[in-house]
Every structure is written in C-alpha cells, then in structure tokens.
Amino acid sequence: MKVSKKQKRLFVRTMICTVSLVTACFFCSSLEAAAAPRAQETGERVTIVIDPGHGGENEGTLEGIVQEKKMTMVTAMAMYEELLKYDNVDVYLTHTEDVNLSLADRAQFAEERNADFLFSIHYNASVDHDLFGSEVWISSVQPYNAYGYQFGWEQMQQMKDMGLFLRGVKTKLKNNGDDYYGIIRECTARSIPSAIIEHCHVDESRDTPYCQTEEDWKRFGREDALSVARYFGLSSTSLGVDYSNEANNLPEVSLQSILPATIRDQTEPDVCVLTLQNADYDTGEVTLEVTATDYDCPMMYYDYSTDGGKTYSELIPWPDLDIMAGTYPDTFTFSLSFTKGETPVITVRGYNQADLFTESEPITFAKPFVDQEKAAEEARQESLAAEEAAASRISDPQVTDAYGSVITMADAAGNTGASSEGKKEVNFGVFLVICIVLVVLLLMVFLLYQIQQSRHRKRRRKAQRRNVSGRNRNHPR
Ligand SMILES: [Zn+2]
Known part of the structure; x- marks a missing residue:
C-alpha cells in the first residue's frame, strides 16, 4: 500500500496532538488534586x-x-x-x-x-x-x-x-x-x-x-x-x-x-455483609469476606464475634483506609483459625467515622472444626513414645561397650536382651576365641607328637648300638 507525503504529515500531526492532549489532561488532573494555599489570611506577625x-x-x-x-x-x-x-x-x-x-x-x-x-x-x-x-x-x-x-x-x-x-x-x-x-x-x-x-x-x-x-x-x-x-x-x-x-x-x-x-455522620453504616469464602475443616482455617459501606463518611474499624455476638474481638483498623482522602475499600477478606473443635457462629461489625456500627448476619457451620489442640497433644504423646523406644535401643550398646565381656558371655549363653547387631558381634567373638583355642591345641598336639617321635628314634638307635656290640662279644674276630 502506498502512503503519500500528505497522509504521512497528517498522521504525524494527529499523533503530536494526541500526545499533547493526553499530557495536558494528566497535568491538569494532577494540578486539580494538588495543594491549595492557606485560606486564612493573617498579618506579618x-x-x-x-x-x-x-x-x-x-x-x-x-x-x-x-x-x-x-x-x-x-x-x-x-x-x-x-x-x-x-x-x-x-x-x-x-x-x-x-x-x-x-x-x-x-x-x-x-x-x-x-x-x-x-x-x-x-x-x-x-x-x-x-x-x-x-x-x-x-x-x-x-x-x-x-x-x-x-x-x-x-x-x-x-x-x-x-x-x-x-x-x-x-x-x-x-x-x-x-x-x-x-x-x-x-x-x-x-x-x-x-x-x-x-x-x-x-x-x-x-x-x-x-x-x-x-x-x-x-x-x-x-x-x-x-x-x-x-x-x-x-x-x-x-x-x-x-x-x-x-x-x-x-x-x-x-x-x-x-x-x-x-461532617460527623449521625447514622450507622448503610451496608455490612459477611460471606464465607472458604472453610478448611482439617486445619480450622476460615476465610471471610466483609462488604460494608457508609454513604456519608469513611469506615473506620471492624470487629468480629465467633460466639454469635456474645463477645467481640478488639477493634481492628479498616484495611487500606485513607481517612484524609476519605477513601477505603468496601470489600476485604480476613481469616480466622479455629483450633478447639468448636462450631463457631461468626458475625462482624463495621464501624464508621462516628464510631457507629452495623452488624452482619451470622455465618454458621454444619459440623465442628477439628480439635487442633487435642490432635497436637496426641501427636506429642506419640512422638514421646517413639523417642523413648529409640532411647532404650541406643542405651544397650553403650552398656556393652562399658561391660563388653560380661554381656558378650551372657549373650553367648542365649541372653535375649541385646539387639541383633550386638548379638552378631558377640557370636563372631566367641567363634574367633574357639578357633584360636583349636589352633593352639592342634599346635600342642603336633609338638607333643614330634617330641615323642624324636625320643622314640633315639631309643631305637641306642638299642641297635647295644645289639651290635653283643654280637661282637658272642662272635669275637
Ligand atoms: Zn480533655
């Protein structure tokens, strides 16, 4: 497609005008939000x-x-x-x-x-x-x-x-x-x-x-x-x-x-609605959404009850409130944690700048939340028992080290108290001792046999010598 010089110029001009207009609007709006001089006039002093x-x-x-x-x-x-x-x-x-x-x-x-x-x-x-x-x-x-x-x-x-x-x-x-x-x-x-x-x-x-x-x-x-x-x-x-x-x-x-x-508002907030976002019955985590507004002044605080309005939390600042600008979000979420196996009834109260509140309808739950405290206690008991068992296993080889031979003998006699590893060590020790004893015994037997053989040979030679001299006496040369 061919673009003429005239069209190009028109396009560039349009772009410059648009950018200028946007910039001017931006500065005008920021000027409008900007500061004003002090309204009160005073003298030099x-x-x-x-x-x-x-x-x-x-x-x-x-x-x-x-x-x-x-x-x-x-x-x-x-x-x-x-x-x-x-x-x-x-x-x-x-x-x-x-x-x-x-x-x-x-x-x-x-x-x-x-x-x-x-x-x-x-x-x-x-x-x-x-x-x-x-x-x-x-x-x-x-x-x-x-x-x-x-x-x-x-x-x-x-x-x-x-x-x-x-x-x-x-x-x-x-x-x-x-x-x-x-x-x-x-x-x-x-x-x-x-x-x-x-x-x-x-x-x-x-x-x-x-x-x-x-x-x-x-x-x-x-x-x-x-x-x-x-x-x-x-x-x-x-x-x-x-x-x-x-x-x-x-x-x-x-x-x-x-x-x-x-202007101080004379009436309660116009809207205060509580909705359930999520409820995790295993962890006890509940996420709630608050939607509240006052048509005349900003919202200031909120508090909540988990017992159907009998008692309330301390006041909590309204999230992201800018009181001087008069702005605040009319919807926000917050989380609660239930750890005692309770079945809560949750209500929330939204307060406006005049400290007047509107209470939400209650949120109820079909079943109780898991008793986190009880579950934690059970888990604690279990881990304690496991720790004790592990400790007793560790203490036995320590005794073996200190009184090694005593326990080795007891184990060799079929004591069932020690661990299988300890037993293996003991059995190997006994086997080694028996081998050494057998080797020593064999050596001794061999030595005794050698000594006896050499004695036997000596005696035989003596007897031969005696026989030779006797024959010579009977048959002199
Ligand atoms: Zn005062």
Whole structure:
C-alpha cells in the first residue's frame, strides 16, 4: 500500500496532538488534586493561644497514668516553648497554673490578645476503652470550618508520621445545630479560629505507648508546634527551618459550605455483609469476606464475634483506609483459625467515622472444626513414645561397650536382651576365641607328637648300638 507525503504529515500531526492532549489532561488532573494555599489570611506577625485542656477541679479523663489536666499542661508548655523559637510569632497560654477556668474565659483570653488561632490540648478515652487513634475537632461554622480543616490536615500528617491511627478532622453538633464542644462554640462566637487536638486514647493498648511518660507528652507538644508552623508557614532563624512554602500545600477548601469531610455522620453504616469464602475443616482455617459501606463518611474499624455476638474481638483498623482522602475499600477478606473443635457462629461489625456500627448476619457451620489442640497433644504423646523406644535401643550398646565381656558371655549363653547387631558381634567373638583355642591345641598336639617321635628314634638307635656290640662279644674276630 502506498502512503503519500500528505497522509504521512497528517498522521504525524494527529499523533503530536494526541500526545499533547493526553499530557495536558494528566497535568491538569494532577494540578486539580494538588495543594491549595492557606485560606486564612493573617498579618506579618501571627498570634497563637494555646489552651491546656481542663485544670483545677476539672481533671479531665482519669483513665491515663495521671489526670489528663497534668498531661495537657506538659504538652502545652512544650508546644509553647517550641513555638517561641519561630520568627514573627506571639504565643500565649490560657493558664500555666492548675486553676479552674471556664471555656468562655479561655476564649475571652484569646480575644483580648487578638489571637489568630486557639489550640485546645487534650487526651482522649472512650466509655468502652476500645477506641484508639488521633483526631481534631473543629467548628462547623465557615470560615472557621475551612481554617480548622486545613490546620487539622497538617496535624494529621504529624500524627501519622508518629505512627498513630488517624480518626480524622471532624465537627460535632448539638441538637440545635450549634457546635457541640464549648471551647469551639465560645471561640467561634468571638470570631477566633479554633481546634481541639485529641492526641490519642490513654486507655487503649495501641495508643498508650505514645503517652506513658512526661517525655511522650512533651513530644506531642513539639509535634503540635510543628503543625502550627507548617500551617502558618513560619520560619525559624534559630532552628534553621523555613516553612513559608508549606502554607501553599494545604488541601483545597471551600468557604461557602461546611466541608463534607468534617461532617460527623449521625447514622450507622448503610451496608455490612459477611460471606464465607472458604472453610478448611482439617486445619480450622476460615476465610471471610466483609462488604460494608457508609454513604456519608469513611469506615473506620471492624470487629468480629465467633460466639454469635456474645463477645467481640478488639477493634481492628479498616484495611487500606485513607481517612484524609476519605477513601477505603468496601470489600476485604480476613481469616480466622479455629483450633478447639468448636462450631463457631461468626458475625462482624463495621464501624464508621462516628464510631457507629452495623452488624452482619451470622455465618454458621454444619459440623465442628477439628480439635487442633487435642490432635497436637496426641501427636506429642506419640512422638514421646517413639523417642523413648529409640532411647532404650541406643542405651544397650553403650552398656556393652562399658561391660563388653560380661554381656558378650551372657549373650553367648542365649541372653535375649541385646539387639541383633550386638548379638552378631558377640557370636563372631566367641567363634574367633574357639578357633584360636583349636589352633593352639592342634599346635600342642603336633609338638607333643614330634617330641615323642624324636625320643622314640633315639631309643631305637641306642638299642641297635647295644645289639651290635653283643654280637661282637658272642662272635669275637
Ligand atoms: Zn480533655
């Protein structure tokens, strides 16, 4: 087929256009997903108010190793000291003593200092001591909702880097639609952006390693300061850091309506279905598939029961959850192992970001799984018996070595105690001894015969000599 020059040119142009279009689309889409600048505008200097949560008679949670108010004070002081190292920043603490201070007074304190942001420092605990992870609470009122979300996003990055599970940046409302948390309500009423930082849960084993010592609480304070520095794009001559570009890398927000990502869901997950993938009755391995979703917010945790819902496992993070992107797989599989000959009834509960759950229908089994423990015990007994038998076989030749001749004689006499190999050795020894004895006896007999023969010959010669001399006497010459 002939291709004209015109056709060739057209083909090349089409290819260039296609490649350019694809490249442009790719860059546009990546730009769309890319960062946005900080929505909150501030002057040259930034004023930050740190509020150590609780104080005085308000001790906060008592589930940790000390009262929450002591932990929040240590964290807030560390955050304060760290922020002082930055340029163009004024930092205040609502209180430094263990005093009663109303939430309105704390917000009032921030207002009097013309604060750009109030950060309320807290540690968490749950009623059932089962929740774990880090979260930030913000105002539902714009623009404070947008400001709070952008700060919270920075804070979540810090907590994620520490290794904590992320519960997200959220709003919580009262029945009348106002913000639920007093400090946020009071700040919003005074046009002050605010956020409550709940660092971790002091009563759950996966979080407690992060908040055991005073150094742990200080570390949280330094991490909080870093989040604030990144959010406001601060720089520090003494620390030799410059985050002025960081404030352009925040997630995009809208100042028009409450960010969907921050809305606390009021209803349970919409779907939670459990299906059996595989059950191996010999090994006790069961593979299950969970399909669950919430149309309003991400799924957070799941737990399971093997006794029809009487007791449940601890909460398990939803696999591959990205709480800040709001993405999670709505289907995943997990395996369980049954080793006690039980006939389980399995149910699973899927939890959404509001810690509300939906329970699946139960999965039942027609027959019990093999008793792995009992089987293992039987196998152990069998191998023990085999080992004992082997040990007794090995011990006999050892005795033979030590008392060789004794046992050799006993075996030669027909003792049945020794092994066949030992017997063979003994029989060969006896045979050898008998041979040697026979050879010696033969030699002795031969020698005796020789001696007797030589004596006999001597005697005969003597007699001959005597006969000759006698004849000479009778017949003299
Ligand atoms: Zn608290």
